Amino acid sequence: LEAAWPSKRKRVQTDPNTVFASIEQVYRAQIEAGRIEDIMAEESGYESSGLEASYIVVG
Incomplete structure (x- = not known):
């Protein structure tokens, strides 16, 4: 019966200087809406502060 209820949603807070939300913001x-669990923080005990950028350098 719980599967019939709509899932929880929360508005993504975007940076006013960007057009789209980043993956991290989504x-x-x-996580805040309770749709998924924060697996990375549970495994490592580390919570991202959002100050560091995650990217891949392609040479």
Whole structure:
């Protein structure tokens, strides 16, 4: 019966200087809404402060 209820949602807080939300912002909104669990913080005991950028350098 619980599967019939709509899932929880939360508005993604975007940076006013950007057009679209980043993946990290969407991920945080999903965690806050309770749609997913923060697996990374549970495994490592580390919570991202949002100050560091995550990117891949392609040479």
